[in-house]
Amino acid sequence: MLPHAVRLSFALLVALVMALPAAAFDTQARAAYVTDLKTGTVLLNKNADQPLPPASMSKLMTLYVAFEAIREGRLSLDEKLPVSQHAMSYGGSTMFLDTTDRVRVEDLLRGIIVLSGNDACAVIAEALSPDGSEAGFARFMTMRAQKMGMTNSTFANSNGWPAAGHRMSMRDLALLARRLIEDFPEYYPMFAETEFKFDGRAPQNTQNRNPLLALGIGADGLKTGHTQAAGYGLVGSARQGDRRIVFVISGLNSSAQRAQEAEAIVSWAFRQFVENTVVKGGTEVLRADVWLGDAPSVGLVAEQDLTMLLPVLSAEEVKAEVIYDGPIQAPVAQGDRLGTLIVKPEGMQEVEVPLIAAASVARGGFVTRIKTVSGLLLTRLQQGPEGAL
Template identity: 75%
Template sequence: MTLFIRRILSSIVVGLVLALPAQAFDTGAKAAFVFDMTTGTVLLDKNADTPMPPASMSKLMTLYVAFEAIRDGRLSLEERLPVSRHAMSYAGSTMFLDTTDRVKVEDLLRGIIVLSGNDACAVIAEALSPDGSEAGFAAFMTQRAQQMGMTNSTFKNSNGWPAAGHEMSMRDLALLARHIITDFPNFYPMFSETEFQFDGRAPRNSQNRNPLLSLGVGADGLKTGHTQQAGYGLTGSAKQGDRRVVFVLSGLESAQARAREAEAIVNWSFRQFAQKSVVKAGEEVARAPIWMGEADSVGLTPAEDVSTLMPVLGGGTLKAEVVFTGPVRAPVKKGDKIAELVFAPEGLPQTRVPLVASEDVAKGGFTARLRTVSGLLLTRLQQGPEGAL
C-alpha cells in the first residue's frame, strides 16, 4: 500500500484512501460482535460493550477456569468428582447427574460443552471454589475475568442460570473465546464434537446445539445460550483457510433465527472481505518528535506485521492515523511503546495497533537542551505578540 504522511500538531496522519465502504451487516440480534482473529479487525459492533444476561454462554468462563486448573495440575482429566444435592437440583439442560455419581472431569467437560449441563458446571464449580460453594466459584470467576480484561462481566453462578446481576458483554465473550482457542488448543477440539453420550443416559439430550457444526462453513465452536430473559445467543468461531472469525450474538427470538443469523454472519465475514497487508514489522510508519534528546525524532514501527480486512469490492488503500502524546520525552529505548496506528476501512469499527520506537534515543546534553529551548523561543516569537515572551 502507498504511504504518505501529514503532520498535525503532535499526531501524524498516515493516508491511504479507501475506494468503497464495507457493506454493513444488518443483524437482528440485540447485541453482536464479530472479530477477525487473524488480522485483529472488528467487523461488527452492535451494543458490544453493554452487559447482558449471557445464559449458557457464560459456561465458557467455567470451562476456561477448569482448563487452567488442569494445566496447572490442580485438577486431572481422570479425577472423579462427587455430585452434591445443589448440583443435582439444577433443571434445564443437564447430564441428569445425582448424588450417587462420581464423574470423571473429562466427562464433565464434554457434558458442559456438548450437552450444556448445568449440573456439570456446578460440580466443577464446587470442586474448584475457594470455599467449596458455587457462589464462591462465581466470585472467583468474576475476579479472573477482570484480570483477563473482561471488565463488563459479573458472575453469580457457574452456568448462566437466570440471576440478578449475572451479565457479560458481547466483546467480553469474544475475548474469552479467543483465549480458549489460543490458550488451550489441546481442549478446543472438544467444541466441535457434535454428540456425547454420557453413561448411556438421556439420548434425547446427546446432540450439540451449535447449529453451524454440520454445515461445512468451517465452524468448530463454541457455545449456545438461551433463557427467556436473554433470548437465543451463540458465541461461535469458524476457520476458512488462514482466517479465523469469532462472533457473538445475543437476544434473537428463536433457535431458527439464531441458526440463520449465525450462518449469514460467517458467510458475510469470509465472502465480503479479503486480507490485505498494511505495514510490515520493523517498517517505519512515521517519526515522532523528541523532547530534550540527542536526536530530534524517533522512528515509529509495528512490532509485528499488520494486516486488515478490506471489502472485496473496495480499493487497496485506507485512511490511518498515528496517535501519540508528544513530543516524546527522552530517553527512549528501542521497542518502547510510543504510539498507536489507528485505521478503519470505511463502514467498519476502528483497529488500533501499538507502534514502538525503532531505535534508542538518549537524553541530550547541554547542546540538545539549548537547541530545544531555542526552538521553543523561535516558535513563540513566530506566533506574534500573543505568543511572544
C-alpha cells in the same frame, strides 16, 4: 525552539481485491460482537459492553476454571466426582445425574460442552469451590473473570440458570472464547464434538445444540444459550484458511433465527473482509525536521508490519495521520520511537503503529548552531517586529 505536536494527515494507497464495499451487518440480535482473532479487528459491535443474562453461554467460564485446575494439577480428567443433591436438583439441560453417581471429570466436561448439563456444571463447581458450594464457586468465577479483563461479568451460579445479577457482556464472552481457544488447545477440540452419549442415558439428548458444526463452514465451537430473559444466543468460532473469527450473539427469538443469524455472520465476516499489509516495517512514512542536528531531517519508519482486515474494495485510499513532537531534538539514535502512525479505515476501528528513527542524527557542532540561529534571526527579520522565535 521548543518542540510542539505535529499532526499530518494523508492517505495510504492499499491495493485490494476488486469487489463491492463491505456493508455493515444488520444483525437482528439484541447484542452482538464479531472479531477477527489474527488481526484483532472488531468487525461488529452492537451493545457489546452491556451486561446481559448470558444463559448457558456463561458455562464457558466454568469450563475455563476447570481447564486451569486440570493444568495446575488440582483436578484430573480421570478423577471421579460425587453428585450432590443440589447438583441433581437442576432442571433444564442436564446429564440426568443423581446422587448415586460418581462421574469422571472428562465426562462432566463433555456433558457441559455438548449436552449443556446444568448438573454437570454444579458438580465441577462444588469440587473446585473454596467453600464447597456453588455460590462460593460463582464468587471465585467473578474474581477470576475480573483478572482476565472481563469487567462486565458477574456470576451467581456455574451454569447460567436465571438469577439476579448473573450477567455477562458480549465483549467479555468473546474475550473468554479467545482465551479458551488460545490457552487450552488440547481441550478445545471438544467444542467441535457433535454428540456425546453418556452412560446410555437419555438417548434423545445426545446432540450438540450448536447449529453450525455440521455445515462445513469451519465452525468448531463454542456454546449456545437460551432462557426466557436472555433469548437465544451463541458464542461461536469458525476458521477458514489462516483466519479465525469469534462471534457472540444474544437476544434472538428462536433457535431457527439463531442458526440463520450465526451462519450469515460467518459468511459475511469471511467474504466481505480481506487481510492486507497496509504498511511494511521499515517503510519510511515521512521525514521530520531535526533541531540542531548534523542532518536537517530524519526518516520516520514503521516499527513493524501493519496487517489489517479491511472491507473488500477496489484500489482504495485509507486515511492515515502521523503525530510526533517536532522539530525533533538532536541527538537522535536509530530506532528511537519518535511518533505514531494512526490508520483510520472508514467505518472501522483506528489502528496505531509506532514510528521510529530510520537513522541516527548526531548533535550538530558550532557551525550548525551558528547557521541555525542565523536562519532564525533572518526569518524573524523577514516577519517584521511581530515575528518570534
